[in-house]
Amino acid sequence: MTYCVAMRLRNGLAFAADTRTNAGVDNIATFRKVWTLERTGERVLVLLSAGNLAISQAVISELEEDIKVADDARSSLMTVTSMFHAARLVGEAIRKVRHIDGPALEASGGFATSMILGGQIGTEEPRLFQLYAEGNFIEATEDTPYLQIGEHKYGKPILDRIADTDMRLGDAATLMLLSFDSTLRSNLSVGMPIDLVLYRGDTLSLTLERRIDQNDPYFLALSEAWSTALRDVFGHLDPFDMAGAERPPEAPSKGSSVR
């Protein structure tokens, strides 16, 4: 499995992806799921992938082939003039791979892939998209500042509580790492290291790329501080009212049920 999350902020984009791929818990490997494309001053694109690794790699290879052979007749991620068209190209690459590998995969679990594409091209504002196995896609708006793919449920509550379009880029990094911390604690199929990519809007150059492994001092301190603070907060919550709890069995409470 995989967990990837990305945020569309007023002042930029933030991306994080784990690096675990597994075919059963006894067959685990580390693969980078973040693919970045950059021509400083002109365009920055970041692609995160979840699902079948063979599919993700085939899609990226298709996109790279297009970049190599691109001419006036055929556009590529290096030539398109908007993020919308970039998303279209990634969707087309997914459909091309599906056309080739889909039938064989349908026999065994189906064609499973999902991707997040974010970036900025020229004077257009930074944009963030989520692509489906069908090759179609949605775009993140101010209402939903984040997108997730893969094993997303464990890390969603913290995002729902704190994610905000106005966050600073560094705070978004912290939030995404906490979302990962929750996921890592609860699910074996998501594993360190985490690849983190930050992009400050209108710089047209990647702001930060960092691989955070299990020994990363900031992540360790963050994880510990968060857990400790949560337990501390929990300890100070108003206690549940057990008053009138002892009900005579002859007089079942309103919530009582079939006997």
Next chain:
Amino acid sequence: MTYCVAMRLRNGLAFAADTRTNAGVDNIATFRKVWTLERTGERVLVLLSAGNLAISQAVISELEEDIKVADDARSSLMTVTSMFHAARLVGEAIRKVRHIDGPALEASGGFATSMILGGQIGTEEPRLFQLYAEGNFIEATEDTPYLQIGEHKYGKPILDRIADTDMRLGDAATLMLLSFDSTLRSNLSVGMPIDLVLYRGDTLSLTLERRIDQNDPYFLALSEAWSTALRDVFGHLDPFDMAGAERPPEAPSKGSSVR
């Protein structure tokens, strides 16, 4: 969908279940998913169910039939002398319903059900089991003080951080409500009210049964206090180190990727 959670504590058992059933988001209804059985001074049993409501209700009807007709030749939840045998009976009821309805259901999504059974019979210690659609089951141990069925992922991280066998019964109730709060915020298919059942060990009588609806003052205050505290804690975490973030594109950082 459904979310149910139960805890096995040193001093008792705690149960919570939502009440939403839905066939698509446009067809939502409220059904109690907690079934309690009690003979004060002798036995207390609590059954939580997730999955296909028709299956859950059929299983419970089977168990009630057995109670009505039980004789020396045929045991029921009211006559078994251990929670292990009680779990066996529930498993047998699941298999009986599967034998009847399974084939028809396999055609449309399969036979989906899971249950949590907890309680205490006579002098045996309180025990907690999770039953599968196959009718087999596992028991909660000190290592895993809680069991979940249904839409369990959103509410798991908070349990993993705080759940503890030595918790007081009231604190377990608070923790389970927070686990529900996280789930409710992130998933439409789980809905209020929440049915809460607490059992203090060796009392052989249900300690508390309460239905908590969306206007419950304690739940509202708890939810608000928790969210506020989390945002406050987040605001006081050490900021992510953006130092050296501005890397020259000519010198990609270690985490850099295919270009």
